Amino acid sequence: MNRIALLLLTLAMTAPLFAKEELVTLPERDSVQLTIYNSEDCTLVSEKRSLSFKQGNNRLQFSWANTLIDPTSVEFAPVGKDAQDALEVLDISYPAESSEMLIWTVACTKPGGYTVEISYFTSGISWSAEYTGQVNPAESAMDLTAYVTVTNRSGEEYEDAEVRLVVGVIHLVERIVDLARPRYPAPAPAPPEAPMDKAEMRKMARGASPEKSGGGMARPKEIQKAGLSEYYIYSIEGTETIPDGWSKRLRSFEIKDVPLKTVYRLEPDKFGPYFTKVLEFKNDDKHKLGKEPLPDGLVRLYKKMGDGRLGYMGAIFSKYIPKNEEVKVNVGPDAECTMSEKRMSLKKKDLTFNQWSNLVGWTTVEEFETEVKNFRDRDVEIEIHRTMAGKFEFDSDDAWEKHDADTQKIHFTLKAGESRKLKFKVTTKFGENAK
Amino acid sequence: MNKRLIFSLAGAALVASVVGISQPDTAEARIKLATLPDKEAVVVRFDHPNQVLVEEERTISLQKGLNTVDYSWAGTNIDKGSIVFRAVDVNSKVEILSTSYPPGEAALTWSISSPDARSEKFRLSYLMANIQRETDYRAIVSNDEKSLTFRHYFKIRNWSGGTFDSADFITRDGKTFEKGLDQGEAKRVLVNKWEKVSLTKEYVYDQYRSSEGKVMTDYVLKNTKEMGLGAIPLEYGKVRIYQDDGKGTTAFTGEDWGQFTPIGDDMRLNIGIAQDIKVELKKMVNDVENRRGNVYDTNEVDEYEIKNFKDSEAELILVLRVQGEWEMQKDSEGYTSYERIDNETIKFKVKCPAKGTPIKLKFHYKRLNNW
Numbered sequence: 001m002n003r004i005a006l007l008l009l010t011l012a013m014t015a016p017l018f019a020k021e022e023l024v025t026l027p028e029r030d031s032v033q034l035t036i037y038n039s040e041d042c043t044l045v046s047e048k049r050s051l052s053f054k055q056g057n058n059r060l061q062f063s064w065a066n067t068l069i070d071p072t073s074v075e076f077a078p079v080g081k082d083a084q085d086a087l088e089v090l091d092i093s094y095p096a097e098s099s100e101m102l103i104w105t106v107a108c109t110k111p112g113g114y115t116v117e118i119s120y121f122t123s124g125i126s127w128s129a130e131y132t133g134q135v136n137p138a139e140s141a142m143d144l145t146a147y148v149t150v151t152n153r154s155g156e157e158y159e160d161a162e163v164r165l166v167v168g169v170i171h172l173v174e175r176i177v178d179l180a181r182p183r184y185p186a187p188a189p190a191p192p193e194a195p196m197d198k199a200e201m202r203k204m205a206r207g208a209s210p211e212k213s214g215g216g217m218a219r220p221k222e223i224q225k226a227g228l229s230e231y232y233i234y235s236i237e238g239t240e241t242i243p244d245g246w247s248k249r250l251r252s253f254e255i256k257d258v259p260l261k262t263v264y265r266l267e268p269d270k271f272g273p274y275f276t277k278v279l280e281f282k283n284d285d286k287h288k289l290g291k292e293p294l295p296d297g298l299v300r301l302y303k304k305m306g307d308g309r310l311g312y313m314g315a316i317f318s319k320y321i322p323k324n325e326e327v328k329v330n331v332g333p334d335a336e337c338t339m340s341e342k343r344m345s346l347k348k349k350d351l352t353f354n355q356w357s358n359l360v361g362w363t364t365v366e367e368f369e370t371e372v373k374n375f376r377d378r379d380v381e382i383e384i385h386r387t388m389a390g391k392f393e394f395d396s397d398d399a400w401e402k403h404d405a406d407t408q409k410i411h412f413t414l415k416a417g418e419s420r421k422l423k424f425k426v427t428t429k430f431g432e433n434a435k
Numbered sequence: 436m437n438k439r440l441i442f443s444l445a446g447a448a449l450v451a452s453v454v455g456i457s458q459p460d461t462a463e464a465r466i467k468l469a470t471l472p473d474k475e476a477v478v479v480r481f482d483h484p485n486q487v488l489v490e491e492e493r494t495i496s497l498q499k500g501l502n503t504v505d506y507s508w509a510g511t512n513i514d515k516g517s518i519v520f521r522a523v524d525v526n527s528k529v530e531i532l533s534t535s536y537p538p539g540e541a542a543l544t545w546s547i548s549s550p551d552a553r554s555e556k557f558r559l560s561y562l563m564a565n566i567q568r569e570t571d572y573r574a575i576v577s578n579d580e581k582s583l584t585f586r587h588y589f590k591i592r593n594w595s596g597g598t599f600d601s602a603d604f605i606t607r608d609g610k611t612f613e614k615g616l617d618q619g620e621a622k623r624v625l626v627n628k629w630e631k632v633s634l635t636k637e638y639v640y641d642q643y644r645s646s647e648g649k650v651m652t653d654y655v656l657k658n659t660k661e662m663g664l665g666a667i668p669l670e671y672g673k674v675r676i677y678q679d680d681g682k683g684t685t686a687f688t689g690e691d692w693g694q695f696t697p698i699g700d701d702m703r704l705n706i707g708i709a710q711d712i713k714v715e716l717k718k719m720v721n722d723v724e725n726r727r728g729n730v731y732d733t734n735e736v737d738e739y740e741i742k743n744f745k746d747s748e749a750e751l752i753l754v755l756r757v758q759g760e761w762e763m764q765k766d767s768e769g770y771t772s773y774e775r776i777d778n779e780t781i782k783f784k785v786k787c788p789a790k791g792t793p794i795k796l797k798f799h800y801k802r803l804n805n806w
Contacts, residue, residue: 132519218501218548220532245538251531300517302560303482308523309490310560311482315517335695336668342777346760348804357728359806366778375668375697417699 003156004069006049006118007061027051030115033162035233036127036150038295039169042176043125045069045158048079050115053087053108062118063101067155070179073121076104083114123177124154127165129252129297133329135313136304138378139262139279146252146294148223148234152242160239167295167320168231223252225292232292255288263381264337264372271330275339275384279329283321294321299329336375337414339384344369344423352432361432365425373419383411388426391434396424475556477602479566479591484607487566489513492523494556497549501532507542511596512564520545523556565594570672571623572693574704576654578681580636585656585664587627593620608667632656632663640714640739641754648716650709650751652689656702669696674704711744712751712787720799730806739769739796743787753783753796761802769796 006027032047051060062074071094078087086109093103127150133142148165152158221237234252242248261280265271271278279301284290301313314331321327345367352361374380387407388394394408403409414420478490495504506518515536522529532546549555569590576583589606593599599616610626635655644651654676659665674693677685689706696702720736743749750771756779763773763781770783785796 130516217499217528217530217550218532219530242535247536249534249536251533298516302488302519305480305482308521308525308558309478310488310519311480312486312488312517312562313483336697338697343779344775344777346778348760351727351730351804353728353730359728359730362804369777373697373699375699 003067004064005062006051007063029159031162032158032160033164034125034158035164035166036125037166037168037170038127038129040172040176041123041126042170042172043122043154044119045122046117046119048115048117050113052113053106053111055108055111057090058106058108060104060106061101062104063098064120064156065098065100067100068122068124068177068180069100069156070121070123070176071099071102072179073119073176074102075117075119076106077117077119079115079117082110083116086110086112087114087116121176121179122154122156123175123180124152126151126153129295130249131294131297131299131318133258133279133299133301134304134310135260135279135301137306139303140260141257142260142279142281142301143254143256144258144289145254146297147249148236148252149247149249150240150242151247152244155244157241157243159241161241163236163240165234165236166231167234167293170231220251223250227292232295258287258289261381263383264334264339265382266339266384266386268385268387270328274333275337277331277334277337279331280326282324282326284324290323293323293325294318294327296320301329301331337373337380337382338375339370339372339382341368341370343367350429350433359431361430361434363427363429363433365427367423367425370422370424371419372414372422374414374416377416379413379415381411382414383409384422385409386424388428390428390430392426392428394424394426396422398422398424400424474600477599478605479563479599479602480605481568481589481607482605486562487564487568488517488560489563490558490560492556492558494554496554497529497547497552499549499551502547502549504545504547505542506545506559507540508597509541511541513541514562514564515541515543517560517562518543519560521558523558527555529553529555563595563597565596567592567594570670572669572672572674574654574674574676575685576634576676576678576688578679580654580678581634582631582663583634583654583656583676585627585629585632586625587629587669588623589626590621590623591616593618607670610667627667629663629666633661637752638709638712638749639752639754643754643756644705645708648714650712650714652706652709654704654706656696656704658696658698658700658702665698668698669693669702671695674702676704676706712749713742713744714751714753715740719797730804733802733805735800735802737798737800739785739798740793741785741787741796742791742793743789744791745789747789749787749789751785751787753785755781755783755798757781757800757802759802760804761800764799764801767797767799769794 027049030048030050032045035044035046037043060076076089078084088107090105090107093105095101095103127148130147130149132145132147135142150163150165223237224235226233226235236250240248258281263278263280264275265278266275281287282289283294296317296319298315299318300315302310303313305311316329316331318327318329343366347365348362349365350361350363351359354360370384372382385403385407386409389406394400398410399412400408400410410422412420475492475494480488480490482488520531528550530548532548535544537544571588571590573586573588574583589610591604593616596618598618599614601613601615603611603613605611606626612624612626614622614624616622637653637655639651639653640648641651642648656662656664658669672693673690675690676688678688680686691704691706693702693704717738717740718735719738720734722734723731724734725732737755739753741751743751758779770785773781773783775781783796783798785794787794
């Protein structure tokens with residue numbers, strides 16, 4: 001549904017606004033480009049229209065009732081040198097009776113037809129990334145497919161739009177959706193549209209070229225990726241029509257056999273308090289990736305069960321992954337590889353008293369035993385992070401290493417069906433003993 | 436030519452899908468049902484502990500060029516984000532170009548490009564909510580309580596809104612059974628049966644499990660091949676226990692929740708209270724000693740008097756707990772063995788003579804450096 005209208009008006013020179021205006025043309029959009037940001041509810045719409053201008057002042061009305069356009073962002077720009085030489089915006093009026101309309105007064109020195117670009121920000125159009133990984137039975141590789149889904153809830157339908165998606169975090173000082181709201185009571189909302197005929201909806205759902213190219217074999221659209229400053233821009237090949245309220249999902253890339261590593265981890269600061277299974281890969285050449293950062297999005301993992309069938313492994317929201325960054329997908333605790341820790345002993349020593357015989361310092365010696373059991377029929381990698389508090393000394397015959405001031409870590413491989421006990425001693429000083 | 440093809444899954448979704456072909460621009464308003472693709476395979480998988488994955492296959496007649504396939508699932512609980520749609524033939528030349536989602540509808544539309552007119556088999560996978568699963572077990576224990584027959588049941592209840600005429604249901608351990616399942620219907624299926632599974636019976640006194648100090652009767656099953664199990668990890672589920680009464684019938688002797696038991700681990704099942712074994716606790720010594728300022732030790736002797744009124748000797752396991760820093764003293768006595776499970780827990784084994792002859796366990800310990 002098109003709610004944005006552009007009218008070219010003629011008027012009597014001295015009449016008050018709207019008093020004697022008359023509709024001259026209702027120019028259609030020649031083309032439209034959407035640049036959609038995923039970090040903010042913000043889309044830059046640039047549309048081109050061909051208009052005829054008469055010598056002298058031309059009044060151009062632009063209205064956007066029931067859409068989510070930021071009125072402060074609407075810009076008018078002639079396209080091409082001829083148009084730029086001939087056209088000049090003299091003023092912009094925002095009529096009192098409508099918060100969703102403006103009128104440009106454009107001076108024209110050479111009458112004729114010109115292309116103009118009208119751009120504005122709108123909220124209500126968003127895009128998101130999604131990933132589907134199909135993991136092989138050995139969990140050593142996966143087929144990774146990335147998708148982008150564009151959703152239009154802006155109130156406006158942009159037909160045959162060039163779509164560009166921006167990966168990155170932009171800075172806005174005010175939200176577009178707030179700017180789009182009228183600053184004073186708006187007229188009663190228009191009655192809802194009659195439901196669209198289903199066949200019409202399906203027609204609208206069909207993409208533009210190359211999908212609608214008819215009898216020839218079409219292929220999934222290319223999504224070109226290019227860096228720009230701190231951002232990445234995904235440009236979808238051809239044009240898209242996404243009616244108001246609809247979403248459309250397109251394949252961004254598909255890569256077979258991305259090498260994968262499975263590590264069971266206890267890392268509370270990253271993966272929560274549980275011993276959990278983590279699938280790992282890197283966004284780099286070695287993993288057949290690394291051509292661009294991976295935008296944040298939901299990763300769904302399925303396991304290949306043979307004969308093309310799938311089993312569900314889990315889903316996790318992944319943050320933005322720069323090029324060459326490691327990706328660790330936590331698929332949750334696995335009852336077939338378990339870990340438990342027990343405190344086997346506690347002793348207190350070096351009790352220190354003050355002159356009034358009150359205890360002011362002591363030291364505890366605690367012995368712990370961590371047992372890791374692998375019930376699976378294949379070897380697994382294990383990494384455990386153990387955090388201590390206070391002034392402590394850590395002692396173990398196992399190959400623990402310092403991760404940070406409070407944390408020790410150990411990494412090892414546990415063979416199929418085996419278990420391993422890790423023993424360590426923590427000596428902690430309290431009170432005066434810790435000084 | 437740009438053909439449209441409607442593939443809808445509406446209402447009683449999983450049995451009522453229809454495919455229609457029409458020409459898009461000249462005949463939008465008169466979509467006709469042209470073919471009705473049969474579901475060639477429906478698989479319902481329970482691999483994931485919380486999610487149910489449904490897979491179905493459909494052969495769809497495609498025209499050369501662009502085809503639009505509509506899929507809707509009104510009234511069912513399909514997670515639309517989870518839908519994976521692909522040709523079964525991995526070398527298929529058919530391309531799925533995009534997926535569109537209409538507003539406010541449980542539906543989507545695929546744009547599919549085909550190099551020629553053909554019938555192509557597709558597989559559709561999705562997560563479906565409200566298909567409940569439950570595992571339960573039935574154990575028939577031999578009269579001598581040395582072994583049991585262990586039956587493993589898998590129960591499904593379908594509240595998903597869909598109906599399954601015939602589907603392969605696959606349990607987490609890969610067991611497959613074929614059933615039909617209507618909306619609201621439940622089915623319970625025997626998926627495994629193990630005979631002559633070895634069983635250990637234990638009498639356990641543990642104040643954490645019974646605050647009244649009663650003795651619990653436990654059966655312990657080891658999930659290993661040597662003990663007659665070990666084929667699969669045992670899912671969490673209720674275990675109902677019956678015992679062969681030696682007269683050709685069985686008697687119900689109790690039930691417990693069996694915890695998830697990986698291969699190699701133990702499943703411990705409490706069948707009830709052993710009323711013929713009584714334990715009485717007396718604190719015989721409770722002294723404060725070795726005061727240093729506000730720090731002190733305690734010297735404590737706990738005496739457990741145990742009477743076994745059965746006709747035969749029994750072994751009792753006492754699981755006792757002491758908090759903080761403590762040491763057992765050498766004059767503790769009355770046990771056959773003990774094991775310090777962790778700093779706070781010690782496990783004694785005590786031989787209890789038959790017919791009510793009392794036996795005493797003396798547990799002497801010092802709690803150190805209290806303040």
